[in-house]
Amino acid sequence: MEGPLRYHLNPTRLYPGEGAGLDVLGPAEAGRARRFHAGFAQYAPTPLVSLPHLAASLGLGTIRVKDESKRFGLNAFKVLGASYAMGRYLAERLGRSIDEVTPTELCSPAMSQLLGPITFVSATDGNHGRAVAWTAQQLGKKAVIYMPKGSDPVRLENIRSHGAEASITDLNYDDAVRLAWRMAQENGWIMVQDTAWENYEAIPTWIMQGYAALAVEALEQWRAEEGGPPTHLFLQAGVGSFAAGVLGYMASALGSALPVTVIVEPHAADCIYRSARAGDGQPHAGTGDLATLMAGLACGEPCTVGWPILRDYASAYLSCPDYMAANGMRLYAAPRGGDAPIVSGESGAASLGALDGVMRSPSLASLRGALSLGPGSRVLLISTEGDTSPRVWRDVCWYGRHADELGK
Numbered sequence: 380m381e382g383p384l385r386y387h388l389n390p391t392r393l394y395p396g397e398g399a400g401l402d403v404l405g406p407a408e409a410g411r412a413r414r415f416h417a418g419f420a421q422y423a424p425t426p427l428v429s430l431p432h433l434a435a436s437l438g439l440g441t442i443r444v445k446d447e448s449k450r451f452g453l454n455a456f457k458v459l460g461a462s463y464a465m466g467r468y469l470a471e472r473l474g475r476s477i478d479e480v481t482p483t484e485l486c487s488p489a490m491s492q493l494l495g496p497i498t499f500v501s502a503t504d505g506n507h508g509r510a511v512a513w514t515a516q517q518l519g520k521k522a523v524i525y526m527p528k529g530s531d532p533v534r535l536e537n538i539r540s541h542g543a544e545a546s547i548t549d550l551n552y553d554d555a556v557r558l559a560w561r562m563a564q565e566n567g568w569i570m571v572q573d574t575a576w577e578n579y580e581a582i583p584t585w586i587m588q589g590y591a592a593l594a595v596e597a598l599e600q601w602r603a604e605e606g607g608p609p610t611h612l613f614l615q616a617g618v619g620s621f622a623a624g625v626l627g628y629m630a631s632a633l634g635s636a637l638p639v640t641v642i643v644e645p646h647a648a649d650c651i652y653r654s655a656r657a658g659d660g661q662p663h664a665g666t667g668d669l670a671t672l673m674a675g676l677a678c679g680e681p682c683t684v685g686w687p688i689l690r691d692y693a694s695a696y697l698s699c700p701d702y703m704a705a706n707g708m709r710l711y712a713a714p715r716g717g718d719a720p721i722v723s724g725e726s727g728a729a730s731l732g733a734l735d736g737v738m739r740s741p742s743l744a745s746l747r748g749a750l751s752l753g754p755g756s757r758v759l760l761i762s763t764e765g766d767t768s769p770r771v772w773r774d775v776c777w778y779g780r781h782a783d784e785l786g787k
């Protein structure tokens with residue numbers, strides 16, 4: 380049995396202007412990414428779904444969920460990052476600004492010919508790989524994807540369905556990233572990785588800007604329905620690029636009205652929680668197989684570009700057992716009181732599972748108090764994927780795998 384939820388409160392949560400720079404994720408940059416996305420025929424804002432009955436039953440004011448299973452027909456948010464980063468890379472190669480090129484132009488046969496053969500390479504549990512493969516296919520270019528051991532064969536097939544060369548390696552996520560990097564160096568391929576390290580920062584920054592465009596949409600939709608901004612934001616993290624992209628935009632756009640932001644990770648891969656708890660301001664890696672139900676969050680090393688944003692502007696960091704993500708999937712799948720059902724995968728539902736755990740657990744009253752979670756709270760969640768592993772979704776939602784060990 381896994382241990383209970385562990386948390387670390389940020390003793391020095393900062394406000395915009397006091398901490399890490401936010402220019403790269405501000406409204407101007409996020410707006411550029413959004414304009415680029417809007418040029419794809421597949422683009423439409425994903426729905427922001429209200430769950431009033433669930434909110435009331437957890438003792439909260441509002442819960443609204445951005446349902447990223449509807450993104451580009453790809454069942455996950457990841458294409459926002461890969462498509463923008465690959466667009467920026469090609470624009471730069473052409474010596475043009477991203478503001479002057481459109482996806483239609485970049486994907487045209489004439490442009491593909493002008494650019495010549497290009498191979499994009501990445502390491503991924505699946506969602507990012509599918510996004511890279513899809514974008515490469517649109518661009519008429521090649522993609523090579525390395526997946527960590529234990530990856531779901533369905534995710535592998537989904538990547539191959541976009542024409543990519545993909546394989547499941549016997550490496551953990553971080554070692555698969557190192558393999559992709561070596562192959563890129565040896566073959567002159569372009570690495571499109573959704574995490575940064577020293578001297579590999581441009582592409583991951585563009586990926587985060589692509590994710591920030593999701594936050595632009597979410598805030599616009601939220602304001603249209605609720606007036607003021609959310610009071611709380613729960614964000615799931617693997618390497619932390621997604622959470623930093625969203626939090627960075629929110630901080631930049633909302634200033635002192637920034638929601639209380641909570642970072643959610645699995646016990647087996649809680650590198651952001653560990654880094655925050657270490658208290659020296661530096662990112663710290665986890666080790667081992669990173670074996671967790673939450674495949675998309677199974678990352679042992681924080682993104683170096685995203686980490687300072689999470690360090691400075693998040694209020695709390697949660698390390699959660701797998702059954703909480705499973706609870707989140709079930710809560711989304713089988714709502715009560717007329718709330719709309721949402722199909723959400725293991726990583727997609729982790730933030731709702733954590734919110735449910737925090738609100739229900741008798742031993743977490745002090746955490747609820749510290750985060751001011753209660754009837755006045757308006758919580759924004761992002762279900763970052765649909766049933767990207769249909770087998771896992773069925774096992775959890777139909778057959779009760781990963782039962783709630785606390786709730787009995």
Ligand SMILES: Cc1ncc(COP(=O)(O)O)c(C=O)c1O
Nearest residue numbers: 506617618619620621675763764
């Ligand atoms: C569905 C899903 N949610 C969240 C994340 C976390 O993103 P990041 O690794 O940028 O923290 C991922 C990453 O692959 C994912 O696939």
